[in-house]
Each structure stands twice: as C-alpha cells, then as structure tokens.
Amino acid sequence: MSVIISTDDLEHSCPNCKGQKYIIANDQNEPCPKCEGKGVVLTALGQTLLHFIKKHI
Amino acid sequence: MNQKNDFVVIKAIEDGVNVIGLTRGSDTRFHHSEKLDRGEVMIAQFTEHTSAIKIRGKALIQTSIGELESESRK
Numbered sequence: 001m002s003v004i005i006s007t008d009d010l011e012h013s014c015p016n017c018k019g020q021k022y023i024i025a026n027d028q029n030e031p032c033p034k035c036e037g038k039g040v041v042l043t044a045l046g047q048t049l050l051h052f053i054k055k056h057i
Numbered sequence: 058m059n060q061k062n063d064f065v066v067i068k069a070i071e072d073g074v075n076v077i078g079l080t081r082g083s084d085t086r087f088h089h090s091e092k093l094d095r096g097e098v099m100i101a102q103f104t105e106h107t108s109a110i111k112i113r114g115k116a117l118i119q120t121s122i123g124e125l126e127s128e129s130r131k
Binding site: 009011012014015034035043044047 | 075085087111113
C-alpha cells in the first residue's frame, strides 16, 4: 500500500494574507503577522514531517 | 474553568473546513491548521500554545458552553 501526501496535507494557505505573504498596512506592504510572512500555515502532518527531517538531516 | 482541560468538538458539514490554532501570548499568530472533509470530527484542546481556535467553513461546533454552527465561505 502506498501513501500519497499532498501539499494540502502539509500546509494551508494563510487566510489572513490569502497566501500573499504580505498585507497592506499604513499604505505599505508588511509581512503578514498571522503567518509570519510565510503565506502558509503548517498542518500537524506538515510539522511532524518538518521536525523529523530536521532531526535526521 | 481550567483552560488546559477545556476542549471543543468540531464536525465538518462540508468538505474543506479549516481549523486553525492561534498562539497564546502577546502576538496572536496562526501556528497550526487542519483541514476536515465532510463528516470528519476533530476534538481540539486549548493548550499552553493555543489560546484561540478559528474555524472556516460549515461545521457543527460543541463547547462546554453550548453548541453552534459556522457557515460556509462564499
């Protein structure tokens, strides 16, 4: 049995900046404070995989 | 009320419901997101890292103070 993991299983587009990484504040582009300018929010699976890879790399 | 024992039950009524955890502390960031498809249930606790939970999409939500339903995104 094979397990296929999609990107959507690992991360979701930030609903605050809609994946744009920036929001307009005071007429300027500022990094989205909700996702820290990443544009995405990790899922539990995404964080698990990230920590596993960081640990063993 | 002990925040560490408090939890919410979320049942997705449609596909693609997002459950987003927000950080505890001075800055409120999204630190975690989970997608639920129709019929899936998530039981989430408020923890030392999570002080708020945001739900996007149509879902049935049960908490210690009652039950409510979120609505679909346009």
